[in-house]
Amino acid sequence: MKYSEAFLNAAADLCEAGRFIDGKGWVPATSGNFSVRLPDGTIAITVSGKHKGRLQIEDIMLIDADANPLDGKKPSAETLLHTSLYKRFPAVNCVLHPHTMHSVLVSRIFKSEIVLENYELLKAFRGIGTHEARLVIPVFANDQDIPRLAVEAERYLDRHRDCYGYVIAGHGVYTWGESIDETLRHLEALDYLFDCELRLHGANRS
Ligand SMILES: CSC[C@@H](O)[C@@H](O)C(=O)COP(=O)(O)O
Numbered sequence: 711m712k713y714s715e716a717f718l719n720a721a722a723d724l725c726e727a728g729r730f731i732d733g734k735g736w737v738p739a740t741s742g743n744f745s746v747r748l749p750d751g752t753i754a755i756t757v758s759g760k761h762k763g764r765l766q767i768e769d770i771m772l773i774d775a776d777a778n779p780l781d782g783k784k785p786s787a788e789t790l791l792h793t794s795l796y797k798r799f800p801a802v803n804c805v806l807h808p809h810t811m812h813s814v815l816v817s818r819i820f821k822s823e824i825v826l827e828n829y830e831l832l833k834a835f836r837g838i839g840t841h842e843a844r845l846v847i848p849v850f851a852n853d854q855d856i857p858r859l860a861v862e863a864e865r866y867l868d869r870h871r872d873c874y875g876y877v878i879a880g881h882g883v884y885t886w887g888e889s890i891d892e893t894l895r896h897l898e899a900l901d902y903l904f905d906c907e908l909r910l911h912g913a914n915r916s
């Protein structure tokens with residue numbers, strides 16, 4: 711398979727993002743998956759089962775918008791969660807899913823949603839210009855049936871298009887943006903804000 715320059719650049723960027731994310735301890739033991747939408751609508755996504763902090767270019771593969779592999783490799787087990795976000799949001803070009811400890815812990819306290827209010831760091835999210843914003847991150851029950859989980863996320867996002875991410879209980883967080891850099895910014899902000907909520911609720915003594 712001859713990959714395009716756009717694919718190869720996206721793949722290199724995803725490998726670098728993976729090293730950064732792993733440096734934070736957010737993708738232990740092969741968890742997590744990442745993707746970038748290319749200008750032609752195809753998607754560069756991590757293959758299944760690799761350590762996301764030690765990605766090589768060959769660990770990134772190409773799929774179409776309906777999650778079909780285009781190069782014979784095996785995509786992430788959670789590919790449908792990525793493609794459903796790209797279908798819903800034409801401006802989104804990157805989806806990052808790590809298993810941050812803060813997202814797992816916060817889902818033990820907040821069972822249906824996490825409300826983030828009155829934080830200066832809310833301005834890290836695209837389109838938010840004041841700490842007076844109110845950002846709601848839904849929490850979905852974990853499910854090994856990924857098509858069913860995708861439908862649940864889609865139902866929520868149909869009603870809440872201004873959403874920046876969701877938590878899967880006991881599992882991890884999904885967040886997205888117009889570029890890898892923007893999505894990394896959203897991810898760092900969510901991790902910080904989840905940590906704030908955990909400390910506020912006495913669940914994090916570090
Ligand atoms: C190591 S368990 C994690 C997996 O079950 C899954 O949740 C995950 O995030 C990684 O799956 P992958 O198929 O490698 O994309």
Ligand SMILES: [Zn+2]
Pocket residue numbers: 741742743788807809881882
């Ligand atoms: Zn996962």
